[in-house]
Amino acid sequence: MVYYIGAFGLIIIGLYVLMVKRNLIKMIIGISLINTGLNLFLISVGFIKLGTAPIFSKPGLNPKIMVDPLPQAMVLTAIVISVATLAMALALAIRLYEHHGTLDMGKIKDQKW
């Protein structure tokens, strides 16, 4: 249960950052926090009490008390994708900084109508 609280705590902190902060890098940090929290939540959903990792590393492991491998596989790929998308977001932030000399969303007027 405490894992759920930790995971959603991270997500809500990330959302707070996205809603309040205007600095672009800060917002990307917020996104990465949401990412981490979501991964934690997915893995903790797949957890089974007293379960073992889904790896037959030594003989005599009972497959019936292994934790769910599916969320793990999904999260594994999600982490790798997240790093690439974060890198892309950072690249955009860097370009915006070069062009406008600021990272403040409120000051970048080109984005507004």
Next chain:
Amino acid sequence: MIINILLIIAFGGAFLVYLAGKISGKLRNILSIIISLVILTLIVMLQGKEIEVNYFHFFNFPLMFRINVLSWFFALLISFLTTLSLIFSLNYMKGKENLDFYYLMLLLVNASMLAIVLSGDLLSFYIFWETMSWSTFLLISYNKGKAINAALKYIIMSIAGSLAMLLAIILIYIKFQSFDILFISTHINMSSQNFAILIFLLLSIGFGVKSAIVPLHAWLPDAHAEAPSPFSAILSGILIKMGIYGFLLLFYVILGLKILLSLNIWGIKLNYIFALLGAISVLVPSMIAIFQTDAKRVLAWSSIGQIGYIAIGITIGSSIGTAGGLFHLFSHTIFKALLFFSIAAVEYRTGTRDLNKLGGLMKKMPIVFIGCLISVLGLIGIPLTNGFVSKWLIYKALFLNQNYFLLFIALISTWAAILYGFKILHHIFLGQLSQEHIKVKKAPLGMQIPIMILSFLVLLFGIFPGLALKTINKLIVNIGFKSLSVNLFGIVSETGPLNIINIFAGLMAILLLIIIVFKLGKKKTNIKQDDNYAAGSYIPIDKYHFTSNFYAPLFGIIKPLLIDHIDNFYLWVANRIRSLSDKVRKIYCGNVNVYVIYIIGFAALLIILKIGLKLW
């Protein structure tokens, strides 16, 4: 099978021409003309046949093509005019950009119009209607600049119309579980009157936009003026008649004469309302046309007026009226295309179509002048031109139906037509030749040929109206009217026959009289035009061009009538929508924080609702 081949040639040929244009321009020109001629021949071969082809099964709906007299009549006009327009384009469009695209779109418009008149079910009708709308849109915007605005206006109204049409088609499908027009027409009398009225109104919006009946005409003047001139001829000559085809289909094929005449809202007959709209379309645009200075704009407004005549003719519901409407459609196609071609030829040589800058071109471009003269005579309805026959039929029908009010309006509008027809003729070909245009040459042969063919046709069908009237008679019998007694020179009706021979003889007698009077009378003395002085100083030749403010007293009288209130209304609506959208746009402020707040806020709202429901 022959219909399938026809349409494959029409659509495939359009793309083939486009590809040929990538190889060489000449190949493209030749190929396009060959293709249009092949289509024309095939359609001529189809005369009098009634064929039905299922070409495709779309989720259990058989889509079919069907040819009968009505379709054949329209298909012939379409392919004939397209061929002439292509021949005309060869010279007119020479050296312009994106010609491949132009020919592709012209042939696509042609092909989709053919497919519309040949389609036997509402679904394919709608599909080809849309391809026609969109390819027309692309062609109108061909000249860029102002043309894009005109094209946008066109396509927005067109989309509104086709959406209404789509709604009607869906309603029909829900009611009858079929798209087949014949099936619907045999089962329509099982449905209630309100359903028929609904279908009538919805489809009328769709067809009315295309045919530019008055409250829906706002797109037409801009589009006609801004489109490339050979296409303007198609646009005015045949494309707006697609709306009339739709009306014919709706009135006499889908609904049938009996139901059409019985439709009413609170006792007012719908077809009378429609005829009244037609009358307004005749009167007001004709008045507006008088005071335009752009030649193509005059013709554009005049097109709305002539469409009004056709609308009056086909909605009266008598056989002679419908015949008159169809004959006027036919004559209008010929003489309006001729007028557009003449103006285009003048524009091609002089580079302008501003009426106040032109003048005195009669001797410079004789063939074009004769073509323009004949078409203006046809437009006005002088005897021995086809316009006379069609207007005679329409007046006759109005007279027989005792619609004296409509008759009065139609007559007044003819008077307006005389005014603007004369204005065009005078401003371009008569009067003083401007110094700029002294070196103007004759129109090239490729332009003269279509002009000559069309002039010939105007006179041919004016003198021998029976040639066309026989087909039209067959057509109106086909859609459920009683037959007219038609002969080569005219028509026999209840209150008196129309016989061109008599008129011909009478006119010849008058001509003879005039010649005799002039020959016997005093010899005229020639005075040179610029042989005169104002207050002792010589007036340069250019100052003799007195045609800048034609009909000024009249303008003072009917000025309030001439404001295009309907267009202003549309603009008002558009501006309202724009300002509303500006307000809505403030929601999307461009700040990511705010967007996230929207998302979270909405989620919070949902949660509150959920909890609230639980507490309830």
Next chain:
Amino acid sequence: MIYFTIILISIMLLCGIIAAISKDLLFAVIAAGMASFITAILFVFLQAPDVAMAEASIGAALVTALFVLALKKTKRSE
């Protein structure tokens, strides 16, 4: 064991809050990386060694490095 987990999670949330409110972006980035690293430890507790490995190497190391490099190209304070 459960107390240890609770302590770890509170540290993780604390790191997240620091990352959220810190004015110094470098500090915030380090805190976010810290939170990510603690998540990797939690993955081990949750019997997911694969994911833990990925999170430790990517989430904690690479992402932090990316942020630091990006900060070098822009500016450090908010």
Next chain:
Amino acid sequence: MKKIIAILFLLVLSYGIYLSINSIPFGVSKTKVGNYYNLNGVKDTGANNIVTAVVLNYRGFDTLGEVTVLFLAVLGFSTILFTMKKKKSDNMPTPPSLILSIGCKFLFPFVLLFGIYIFIHGHLSPGGGFQGGAVIASAFLLFYLVKPSEKSSKKSFQLIESLSGMAFIVIGILGLVFGNYFLSNFLPKGIAGKLISAGIIPLIYIFIGIKVGSELTGIIDRLMGKNNEKQVK
């Protein structure tokens, strides 16, 4: 003002989340498919690591898509930073300290080796292509920390990346040829627990490792701002 609204919304959201996660029991087996994978994974695929089996065999097509997304993101990243100007301060980097430079030089081959170990043993022990690739990328990060002026050949990275991506697809198509479907395990499964076993799984994981490693290294390389000198001039 914005903060108050944000906190208010988040409080409501937290309450909603609280309500919904109450209904998700913690520490209980929930999915049938997970059980199936655990029971039959070794028999079906020959891989000891069920996560690997899921990633590459049961849901290999997902992984292909995921690799594509990764590729596209990196492509977008490089496109955005393509014409970046070099800052003048980067021309004179402060030299790294002695400990860092010696330590990194010493560690670089071992970290690289560790990464390769991880993705070769992906089907036997925790780890695999993604993790191994990330470790390789961090090895290169260490390398760049020591020698910021070192130029790496961008072309070779791209070549390796494209070739390994293509190899993945080629293996998939071979599966279509020799087996029944795309990415089917057409090689013999061998004895579970041995290094050479589980058919195509280690093969694919090696390619994924190389691909992810080179992509992430490319990102770091680009962000370090070394390859831009050519484009500026």
